[in-house]
Amino acid sequence: MTAVVVGVDGGGTGTRCVVATESGEVAGRGRAGGSNVLSAADPGESLRAALRDALEGVAGARVAGGVFALAGAESARERAESLVSGVWRACGLDGRVEIVPDPLAAFAGATAEPSGTVLIAGTGAMAARISGRRLTARVDGHGWLLGDEGSGVWIGRRAVQAVLALLDGRAAPTALLDAVAARVAAWETGEAGVPPGEEAATAATLTPWRVVRAVHGGISAAGPAWLGRLAPAVEAAAGDGDAAALEIIREAAGRLVSTALALGPGPEPGAPGGSGPLVFAGSLLTGPTALAAMVRTGLGDAAGTVVAARDSAAGAAALALHAVLPDALAAHRKLIV
Structure with missing residues (x-):
């Protein structure tokens, strides 16, 4: 057998x-x-x-x-x-x-090599060094509340904050308003119920309290990954040139680059992974995203050989x-x- x-x-x-x-x-x-x-x-x-x-x-x-x-x-x-x-x-x-x-x-x-580095940006985010198929060092991965900088949840939270600033009159218009309104409407119609006397949220009717209510309710029901579902909309808005979305993606990329570089040089001089490859993992880095391109550019020669996780x-x-x-x-x- x-x-x-x-x-x-x-x-x-x-x-x-x-x-x-x-x-x-x-x-x-x-x-x-x-x-x-x-x-x-x-x-x-x-x-x-x-x-x-x-x-x-x-x-x-x-x-x-x-x-x-x-x-x-x-x-x-x-x-x-x-x-x-x-x-x-x-x-x-x-x-x-x-x-x-x-x-x-x-x-x-992603690789059968025993050693190298991995940078992850999906629901969460972190970087780690692998030596002899064992994790020997790590940076971030502290969870959505305290870390995971540049992750999908981090990006989603930034998008909500940008929309709240807009609704408060503290920021310029952004296409992220439509994306957040759609998430709020989906939560209200599918999980919580539309407030009495109201219709499902739209960009025109969205209010700060409805956003806050939906975010807390969504996280309570589905975990912080509920926020991460906004990340693709931020990517799309950034691709269309929305200033707020572009700033979020640029900041996310910068934080991921800092996370990878914080590991320092590998066991041999050169790239963060030493003689091994750098694996990009998580949906935000393995797809053809603006974030992945910015991270590659930000790492420059320090990236060495980059392999996408499978x-x-x-x-x-x-x-x-x-x-x-x-x-x-x-x-x-x-x-x-």
Whole structure:
């Protein structure tokens, strides 16, 4: 019976699971809602759903081990361990399971190199150095309330602040008003109910208290990732030349560049990753975004070789292969192609 391993990538907005064979073939995939242990509404249920989905048709006895890369796990280690062990047992699995920082899986999902640097900008944001497939240094990743500068949530919060300044008469008009009004309207009609005597919010009827009400309600119901859903609208407005949106994207890029450079030189002179690549991870850096272009420009020669992340769940599975096989390099390369 051929053994398989499990890799899980749990972020603020989604959880993905990959089941891989010893030769690097994908035997199953699963998806569910967010499982950031600090901010997701029900991370345990998301982990269970993704794992069960991926393991459909796979005998539990075949599972030799697993790696869970969970956002927020380093700040809430005990809770993360309790969640993972409970989910693992609930799915009838006995193999060795390990929790690793999510930047490690992002790096391993982009390259089979053992060392380098990863810069992440998605729901959250951080930079990390990887040495021998272990995270050895990190900058930021302190969560949406205290850090994650340049992240999707950070950008969304800045967009709301820009609109509140406009509504207060403290700032010039911005196209972000339409985007924030649409988010408020979506929350009112879908979750909270439109205030008595009012219609769903529009750019013309939006008021500061409705914005504040929607933001607090949205975060309470869906976690801070609710704010991150505004990031694509900020990107689009910046692309159309909106001054407020451009300023937000420029500031986000500057903060991400500072985060990456704060790691200092790598183990060898030169780029932040030393002799290894710099992996861009997270939807804000892996897509053709203005933010990604600004970050590349801001890093300049310090970036070295830049590789875009592909599949962090496959990266977690690759790490699980390295834990159970004496030589998993070929399987790792095959798995992340």
